[in-house]
Amino acid sequence: MIKTVILDDELHSTETLGFFLSKKCPEIELLKSFNDPVAAKEFLIATPIDLLILDIEMPRLNGFELLKALQPFDFEVIFLTAYNEFALKAFRYSAFDYFLKPLDEMELAASLNRLGAKKRDIQSEDRLKYLLEIMQPTEQKPKKIALPTMEGYEFVELNHIIRFESDSNYVKIFMDNKKSLVICKTLKEIEESLKESNFLRIHNSHLVNLDFVEKYLKTGGGALLTKDGYEVPISRLRKDFTLSKLNIKNK
Structure with a gap:
């Protein structure tokens, strides 16, 4: 009870x-x-x-x-x-x-x-x-997010998160110090939390911090190469929106 x-x-x-x-x-x-x-x-x-x-x-x-x-x-x-x-x-x-x-x-x-x-x-x-x-009245965006872990909650600075990758009701977080976390949340919930930050949902399974994007790759329908060396695929339905956010014309 x-x-x-x-x-x-x-x-x-x-x-x-x-x-x-x-x-x-x-x-x-x-x-x-x-x-x-x-x-x-x-x-x-x-x-x-x-x-x-x-x-x-x-x-x-x-x-x-x-x-x-x-x-x-x-x-x-x-x-x-x-x-x-x-x-x-x-x-x-x-x-x-x-x-x-x-x-x-x-x-x-x-x-x-x-x-x-x-x-x-x-x-x-x-x-x-x-x-x-x-909660203080300020125009600054939150710098951290609380992520639920098995031990409790880990407060992670957003500027250290490279990307989120979903697997059903779990999400894996990849960071710039090569550390990763797995949390029991959906990618949609995380996306809602990060609407005012520099993260972009480019695929049903991927949410990327644009500060860590190094290249746009045209091959295979399009992908973003992040600083950890991972090629994150861009879904067909999100391609035009993603390219517009990157100020790239879709030819």
């Missing part, structure tokens, strides 16, 4: 969500629902849990302030937010799960099924610190 606490300052939200969890998520053991973040803080200090479903904007103590006060914590967090698109990208980069209000309960159920009964080693302090850094 996943020992769970809900914190949202709106009573109807906690009641609705609690009812849904009791009917649709048998793996969830709802210990308590709170509308007061100060009372929730006291409970969480004294009580071990597996999961906190947390609203961000609350009076007296917002969700981020609460988590900072609880550090270090070893439970998973799912944020409930009405934040803008920039903030949603920040959640993706930091590997925290989130849901927009009004809540899509079926999407939440799917997320809880993925979570499972076993807690993850989530490196909560590093992830929260990183999330807060990239």
Whole structure:
């Protein structure tokens, strides 16, 4: 069972969500629902849990302030937010799960099924610190991304990633120090996280950092030669778009 606490300052939200969890998520053991973040803080200090479903904007103590006060914590967090698109990208980069209000309960159920009964080693302090850094109002693009590994999460600088290559629901990451990682994510999820960066999806199985592209090869329908010596194929459907991004005319 996943020992769970809900914190949202709106009573109807906690009641609705609690009812849904009791009917649709048998793996969830709802210990308590709170509308007061100060009372929730006291409970969480004294009580071990597996999961906190947390609203961000609350009076007296917002969700981020609460988590900072609880550090270090070893439970998973799912944020409930009405934040803008920039903030949603920040959640993706930091590997925290989130849901927009009004809540899509079926999407939440799917997320809880993925979570499972076993807690993850989530490196909560590093992830929260990183999330807060990239939530600051700035025009700068995030410089790192949190990648889930068997041990926890690894924070990798984007300018060291050469390319991503998918294999079903797994993705392999190739870096400029010859290190590689395998993570349990889809390439589509990673592509969504990197929309504002210099990565380009040139094939169903390949996402490339354009900073590491050395040559465009015409042979075999077209490919990009990256600095690690790999020829990344360009799919026929993505060829025109890829060439336009590289400022190459398709003759």
